[in-house]
Amino acid sequence: MRGCEGATVRGHLGARVRRWSVTFRRTVAPSYRRTISCGVLALALLSGAVLVRGQAGTGPIKIGFLVPLSGPLAQNGRDILNGFLLSLEEVSQRAGGREIQVIVEDDEGIPAVGLTKARKLVESDKVHLMAGALLSSTGYALAPYIDSMKIPMVYPVVSADDLTQRKRSPWIIRTGWTGSQPNHAFGEYAYRTLKYRTVATIALDYAFGWESVGGFQRTFEAEGGRVVQKMWTPVSVHDFAPYLAQISRDVDAVYALFLGRAALQFLRQYEEYGLKARVPLIGAGTTTDEHVLPVMGDEALGVVTVLHYSAALDTPANRKFASTYRARYKKVPSYYSESMYTGGKWVIAAIEALQGRVEDRDALLAALQNAKPTDLPRGPVELDAYGNPIENVYVRRVERVNGELQNTVIDTFPRVSQFWKYNPAEYLKQPLYSRRYVPPS
């Protein structure tokens, strides 16, 4: 590292430094000089890192945003981020009289990395508020840290039931949904409206799958229906042939829970094996969500699913959101995009209510819990006492309109909570939906 010894300096200070550096050069051997200088430089750099800290109080409101931006989930993470950025663009990145700054970090879809990045955002970047997370595993992994740091975090996508139930985290606001929430309504719908009596289920073998199927099974069987077969596919499977060969063909319908490329593959293969023609397919909303629907073909037509959103929802607020999103990002908004768009509007509403005074975290948390943003694309939303939304649940059917596949809304269940029609205290006494769930008789 040259230049440590040879810099020119001016004046008294300069003379002293020059004298000192001459003495230094004379007394210390060359090889050690270099290393000592390097050590000093390193120390200086480290100290610099310490001193350069953000100033709190005035200045921009900093929001820490954590999603996967690399690896298999990168596109979903990007969609979530784009939704958020769109909501901020609509208010010119200002709220409560202050500028809003978003610091984005990539959690790679790995919980340990998510925790490290969260630490960076909270402790190093000193954000006022956290938002994001895609995977339930990351959602669970961050919860203890978020609670211990007493910083509010908005989860627009993470749908693990227990985060707003038995393992409730006081500092986490969920602006999305729980996995079982729409499926409670769907079980009833399948029995009463679709008139199905027997159903076989096939779902991804992890919590999201168990909770979706569990919710459906509970209400479907309470009505008098029967889930005669439950199949679970490991998350990394891409060829469902061995499972499709075993699905009972004697049922009224097959309920499927998949997402991403698995949804695409499953629907294709379901048709390949002649099942589409024989047994109607229903499922949870992610199976036909708009992040994969555009590349599906006729195999998706007629599939009935349930979710708290559809890009084809015909309300003024959603038409505006969908057209703006399309123009901006050249694709149909998926529920991922809408999730953090709504999340963004939620955060903005809270900041406005506080008139920009976000430094008091307790007040910020209260403002988030009480925020009532209006004109959300998915319809009216308010939080229940456990920090989870009460919102509309839409039953959709895939149709081709103007040459494009869309999730046409065919029915609406208004004001659905995570507990459906059950008393929360009673509901929470039951265990969390697992792969071995059996509804109470």
Added chain:
Amino acid sequence: MAPRALNGWRMGIVVVLGLAFGVGPLILSTYWVGLLTQMVILAMLAMSLDLLLGYTGLPSLGHAAFFGVSAYAVAVLATGYGAGFWACFLGGIIIGTLLAAAFGLIVSHVRDVYFLMITLALGMVLWGLSYRWIPVTGGDNGISGIPNLLTHAGIPLTGGVAFYYVTLLIFAGCGMLMRLLVRSPFGLTLRGIRENEGRMKSLGFNTWLHCYLSYVISGAFASVAGVVWAYYNGFVSPTYLELTASSELFLMVTLGGPATLIGPVLGAAAIVLLKNVMSAYTARWLFVLGIVYIVAILGAPQGVWNLGTREKT
């Protein structure tokens, strides 16, 4: 056998590392303390692989398995059975070591690429287990709720800095033990096996036994790292056992400089730093990381610490 002469730039690296690890946490922000803690834990893991890969010449592509298994052991003991600190700490290490002892029986007669393959296979088996044995491992969600190490151990200190220094102490202890090992006659025999196993056999050494012990001992040290990792994160997840974890570990050792113990420490610190700092600047950090690996291998095929020297220690 003399270690690398600590001239010029090597001295510089030692000074920087020493300062960073020694006093860094006292002056840096809590985020950096966290990163340093990660570096120390992964450095322990990398050193354990160095025993096997660098000194014995057995390339293992499944070493993260012991790391993961001991972490899971801690998680299960702490959350499932409410076990105390020493039960969890020692239990994790013992379970990881027992696993290494069991696997060692199958792998110790194999060499080179076949050793690579069989360790990869075993690593995948354990990963599959962590994913699918849902009642025990929690599957994809993993297990969270591991108590804080300091409170669990009854140490009257709190905070990331205290945890860091406890970790550093463990690291120093393990490092010293490993150093003693590689300089002992046993360590010399391992190096002999790495260089020319046939000759060692003809000299009367039981090479199978030496390879087996090397495997078990490196598994034991990896388990120590895994236990601390579980406490650091507070949760365990199947990602600890993925092929990518083992591959990254492999790179830490080989890019840092195998058969030096300090090379892997450097490799671990460098890769943790790279991944975290780069991702703050570009979303394309994975691409850049790939390029870095390729350039590093081209420029320093024997590892950075061994740059400029021909012979191995």
Added chain:
Amino acid sequence: MTYLITQTLNGLFSAALLFLIASGLTLAFGVMKIVNIAHGSFYMLGVYVAYTVVLRTQSLLLGAIVAILVVAAVGFVMQRFFLRRFGTDPLAQMMMTMGFALMFRDGALMIWGGDPFTLPYPSMLRGSFEAGDVVFPLYRLFVIVVAGLVGLGLWMVNDRTLIGARLRATVDDPEMAAATGINVAMLSGLVFAAGAGLAAFGGVMGGPILGGYAGIDFDLLPLAFVVVIIGGMGSLKGALVGSIVVGMLDNFGKALVPELSYFTLFAPMVIVLALKPTGLYGKA
């Protein structure tokens, strides 16, 4: 009975795809002792390149041809100019392939984005074949036949042609082969490129059913390794037998013992390795 037939055919389809991927991997190892961590990436690049071509030309055949050529070229460059520098150090070569795998993964994300997609079926092969109660997609039958033909072709090249003879000589003893005038450098590059091309072809073949998505590279890699490990590194016959074994085990395993779906794959691999580390047909 229906069930048995369908699952057997499913197993053969899996075997077909696995063979296309694994044959390249095993050849690379046989000739150059390279453990190619980027091999799944070749599959991925194949299906992505084909997708771009198909979007413009609607022709799956053209997509396949372009994909094979492009990926083979990538493989050739990778081997000839990077991996070959460490011709005597298999570990260094393996680590380089790790670096390349990361680059390919992120590169694909940059170029094509992360949304999943499937390739269209060739129009003649839509629909299913029905015999009694057995329903089996025509396209999957087609893939089984094609893979069989490819296998036959590879065997003929290996066994009956001059280049095959040179290849076998190089596998047996590279130094002697070079001494007899065989251009080992060129041959190695071509073999690696051919392996990459085969994987890409596998990607296109699997395209209508599995499609392409971010992460497919690392999803398929362990399966390819299992096949090569069981069959034996460096043996085409081993790749064939290994693919069939793995394809059948995987499908029947998922059907009969879904809880243990990973074990049915990896446990046989461990057993084979423990007893015969070089695999069923591998050379010591």
